[in-house]
Amino acid sequence: MLSIQNLHVAIGDTPILNGLTLDVPAGEVHAIMGPNGAGKSTLGYAVAGRPGYAATDGSVTWKGEDLLGLDPSERAAHGVFLSFQYPIEIPGVPALTFVRTALNAQKRARGEDEVSAPAFLKQxxxxAAALKMDFDMLKRPLNVGFSGGEKKRMEILQMALLEPSLLILDETDSGLDIDALRIVADGVNAMRSPDRAMLIITHYQRLLDYIKPDRVHVLVAGRIVASGGPEMAHQLEAEGYDQYLPAAA
Structure with missing residues (x-):
């Protein structure tokens, strides 16, 4: 289970998260919604260990392991995966090489056997076929020249191959047309498992029509101010966040 208790995170001297508390049990999908600047992406970065997002108080544990005491690669080896809102381009590094290197690095860190080239290509x-991706695209430098939808499918492809146990999706629906949204959502839904937890960060309810969350949380001014069932996403879409602003003051 992901357990976040009283988490405070600052970027430089600027506090972003202000005592955020959240539990996501294994087997469940939870959604985080909130206005711009509320700290949604900061939450994902802090859990995954992005440099510059310093936890000044509180704790983050996954399956009882203190994540804040681990560097990003160690968190990844423990099963943490962050899908970026804006995936970066890496010129000169073929996508296939990148993913296989990451996969085998995690396996080494866990004391597992590496995946051979033939077995990896089969996987x-x-x-790629499940995500309707052209296999030749994976021979190109990672994300270079990819459309927004192709970049997001590439993120889901990595997720499927790495098989993380804690998935954090940061605005995966950003830049997707309706067909790409369905394909990406199908890829995410295929990862549902009793041993896996998902945290979906989004502005909009539309993604949650395809990825049905167990719980929806409202993040305002750096902390969770309300939680509810899946119907809360439709309420937020219709009414906005104004009613929750006084609770964050």
């Missing part, structure tokens, strides 16, 4: 071809 990646199956995953």
């Amino acid at each position: 990646v071809k199956a995953a």
Whole structure:
């Protein structure tokens, strides 16, 4: 289970998260919604260990392991995966090479056998077909020249191959047309498992029509101010966040 208790995070001297508390049990999908600047992406970065997002108080544990005491690669080896809102381009590094290197690095860190090239190609071809990705695209430098939808599918492909146990999706619906949204959502839903937890960060309810969350949380001014069932996403879409602003003051 992901357990976040009284988490405070600052960027430089600027506090962003202000005592955020959240539990996501294994087997569940939770959504985080909130206005711009509320701290949604900061939450994902802090859990995954992005440099510059310093936790000044509180704790973050996954399956009882203190994540704040681990560097990003160690968190990844423990099963933490962050899908970026704006995936970066890495010129000169083929996507296939990048993913296989990441996969085998995690396996080494866990004391597992590395995946051979033939076995990896079999896995990646199956995953690409499920996401309706042209396999030749994976021979190109990672995300270079990819459309917004292709970049997001590439994130889901990595997720499918790495098989993380804690998935954090930061505005995965950003930049997707309706067809790409369905394909990406299908890829996410295929990862649902009793041993896996998901935290979906989004502005909009539309993604949650395809990825049905167990709980929806409202994040305002750096902390969770309300929680509810899936119907809360429709309420927020219709009414906005104004009613929750006084609770964050």
